[in-house]
Amino acid sequence: MTQSTGSGESLEESPTITGVGMTVFTKKDERPLLELLATAADRALDDADVSPTSLDSLHVGNAAAEAFNRRSGLANALTSELGITNVTARRIENTSASGASAFLDAFDAIRSGRSRVALVVGGEKMSSADTATSTEIISRITHDAEYEQGVTLPSFAGLAADRYFRLYDADREDLAHVAVKNHDNASQNPYAHFDKQVTVEEILESPVVADPLRLYDCCPTGDGAAAVLLTTKNNGVEVAACESAVGTHAVADRPDPLEIESVREAGNSAYASADVTPADIDVACIHDAFSILEWLEVEELGLAERGKAWQLTVDGTTDRDGSLPINPGGGLKARGHPLGGTGISQIVELVWQLRGDAPENRAVSDINCGLAVNVAGFGNNSVCTVLKGEEA
């Protein structure tokens, strides 16, 4: 095992995470985007006990600051906020997976020998944008042909849920348990967008968004930021793998609209790189932008057989005290989904859990291996990360 000694020499061992931090995800944070990012950054640096001047590189995950905030050059402005020069800095955009893509970028910067101390900051401030702008930016994530026909992300999710119910033994009430669970987890997470529990009845009675999906099946977008510090040290949470894959862009071109090829491919690559199997995963943060996606992704990741993920929700396997807790921080559904912040918040949650730092009422016990999946668009690009605790 050798440590990197600077530019050009590459790393023989896995990068580790030695610091994490985030802001409270919320509908509207009065602070400017740059301050949100700097706040999360400061928290991760404090957690790692690292000075900003020690950084070699800064990787900012953000989906649409130019459109949402009329702000450009976010990475450079953040270096100024942090008071640093002479680093490599850039922003990474991959729609709703911008956060994890920035993390992957930092992971590669460490492995290539460019960086020994890399800060990844993901965040979004969506409350600044008018509804027309944010709706258009989010809708344009889909394939042009589908966008032009008016198919939106919620409608894809509604069609998927309807098909799932037709093919498998799950029903509308079973699906509500995903949101019940994730809201319950978020109610124990002081950084979550939603702090209240919801009942099956409330979910079923909430307004229809894209039948059979109700409002409470859909995640809230909003404002927030999260950050992690990646280094070459041995004393943190190990990043055993970070892999990504692109899948078919147009949903209509997929062999089955319930399949998310990019999640499957990224997951399989990550398992192979980390030398683990799905059975080794103790806890997972899944991209549940819509409740039905939690099931589809759990199946693509091999954590349940196809058509069986719903059972893990209904029988409590994916609860905090179950054998495979899913989204212990509340998921996108209830922790919230400030686009560029989401992928990093998943990693923050896993690190807290793997280090045993999650508050007692949210802590998942006996875990060594965590998985996060962050998804762009309706599954056209996914990033899958496998983390291992210090004892793993």
Add this chain to the structure above:
Amino acid sequence: MTQSTGSGESLEESPTITGVGMTVFTKKDERPLLELLATAADRALDDADVSPTSLDSLHVGNAAAEAFNRRSGLANALTSELGITNVTARRIENTSASGASAFLDAFDAIRSGRSRVALVVGGEKMSSADTATSTEIISRITHDAEYEQGVTLPSFAGLAADRYFRLYDADREDLAHVAVKNHDNASQNPYAHFDKQVTVEEILESPVVADPLRLYDCCPTGDGAAAVLLTTKNNGVEVAACESAVGTHAVADRPDPLEIESVREAGNSAYASADVTPADIDVACIHDAFSILEWLEVEELGLAERGKAWQLTVDGTTDRDGSLPINPGGGLKARGHPLGGTGISQIVELVWQLRGDAPENRAVSDINCGLAVNVAGFGNNSVCTVLKGEEA
């Protein structure tokens, strides 16, 4: 020397460029942004004789598609245009250095072992945006405090030119020779935005933008895309180094407004990584968004002493047939500046020159080592690349 064998194993030798291509840079290209990117990509793939399905990764450099084109998820949409899945794809943003930052990203992806065949595509379609939007996005590249006081990029450049004239022996007419040279080079480049030569008199008589700078001292923004294919093969142009650095964001905080720390630091890092000195550079593509920047950057890069770069312009050293040709493709000044496309177009030009593929009337002879510098904002983040020809 070993070849990469896949994820996790890193590369012992420098990545090489085996294909390049671009669209004609112009004020307004009727094709959508995605088609511009796909066209440049196809040309680079054809030049390399590589099928899109051979790609491991796609790196898109673009500054502001959400704001300029109301388009999000550009990297994923481009994979769809190219008909590929199962690659790693993301967009890199670093304002006017988005192109070179995407190139650096691909360089690291190769060196980290993630990718063996990486396509970098940079482009922008600015003609779609209304003037208020494009002006605001470009203006917001500066530090918040300076933006709020109304200081724009042209005004920074004007102040720098004025100071240069006061400190050194150059004058307004000497500076005009930068634009004369770069227009002359562009007039021989079928991909350039401007195809006509200009005279010193025309420049001096053109409208004042930010005194002492005239309209013909400022580059045109517009539409265009460029692409390069990076691989691990031995038979291309070697990427001897790609380094970047952040400098002071607020110009007011710099010890001297004529200093561009980020260019100096990125340049020094690149020389060290490539094991060359400024004396080894045979040809350079410099980020001449304003004519005065060509001098300032040439000096920061050690290609001339401080206060002496103007002499190299006036005495013909930087002409195509001089001993150190600068911007043989026309530079930003005359090839044009579609933000995300610029950094890649510099590399395309160097590859053409190093391979001897530039048309006879634009070819620079007896060269083995080329340098490109792409700058974000008014110098707050720079990327410097050193390329070596096959015979180097």
